[in-house]
Amino acid sequence: xxxxxxxxxxxxxxxxxxxxxxxxxxxxxxxxxxxxxxxxxxxxxxxxxxxxxxxxxxxxxxxxxxxxxxxxxxxxxxxxxxxxxxxxxxxxxxxxxxxxxxxxxxxxxxxxxxxxx
Numbered sequence: 807x808x809x810x811x812x813x814x815x816x817x818x819x820x821x822x823x824x825x826x827x828x829x830x831x832x833x834x835x836x837x838x839x840x841x842x843x844x845x846x847x848x849x850x851x852x853x854x855x856x857x858x859x860x861x862x863x864x865x866x867x868x869x870x871x872x873x874x875x876x877x878x879x880x881x882x883x884x885x886x887x888x889x890x891x892x893x894x895x896x897x898x899x900x901x902x903x904x905x906x907x908x909x910x911x912x913x914x915x916x917x918x919x920x921x922x923x
Contacts, residue, residue, distance in 0.1 A: 830913055837909055838862070841902050848894025855886040859894035861901045 844861035854874050858867040868890070874883055911917070 833909055833913065837905055841905060844901060846894055846897040846901060848890045848892065848897055850889035850893060851886045855883075855890040857887070857890035857894040859891075859898045861898045861905070863895050863898040863902075865891055865894060 841861040842864070845858055845866065846861060848857045848859065849855065851871075851874065854871040856869040857865055858869075859865045868887065870883070870887070874886065
């Protein structure tokens with residue numbers, strides 16, 4: 807009756823794989839929530855402009871030293887703000903990639919294979 811299904815042992819293996827996949831998805835979801843709570847700081851202009859972002863890359867705040875808010879220096883300030891945001895996003899990406907790699911290693915995912923798939 808079940809000849810084409812590889813016997814009941816095959817169904818047990820499939821159940822193990824489904825359980826492992828569900829567990830992995832749960833751990834990825836937990837990590838995503840954790841990453842949204844971790845804050846990194848990007849800087850530019852020697853710390854005159856700072857951008858705060860979550861480890862998921864969402865910019866959550868800016869800190870601008872008032873000394874650079876000089877009339878006629880609008881472009882410089884804009885460039886410093888963008889540079890700080892890019893720095894924060896790069897740091898967020900690195901932190902996220904490191905955390906995902908650690909999770910993948912713990913779960914036995916081969917090195918170089920990124921989560922989520």
